[in-house]
Amino acid sequence: MSCSHCQARVEKGLSELDGVTSVRVDLPSGTATVVGDVTEDRLRTALDDLGYEYGGKL
Structure with missing residues (x-):
């Protein structure tokens, strides 16, 4: 991720997952x-x- 657009895209996409x-x-x-x-x-x-890419760190 290199910009605020990427940041917003990831935040929105992950926040739409059930349970998040x-x-x-x-x-x-x-x-x-x-x-x-x-x-x-x-x-x-x-x-x-x-x-x-998922970094695999929880």
């Missing part, structure tokens, strides 16, 4: 903090669908 209560993307570090009840596999799939 909040999402915060930190643009400088390229990380997302997801709060809620969602599986790692579902996060990976959602990020892949959005065109971003």
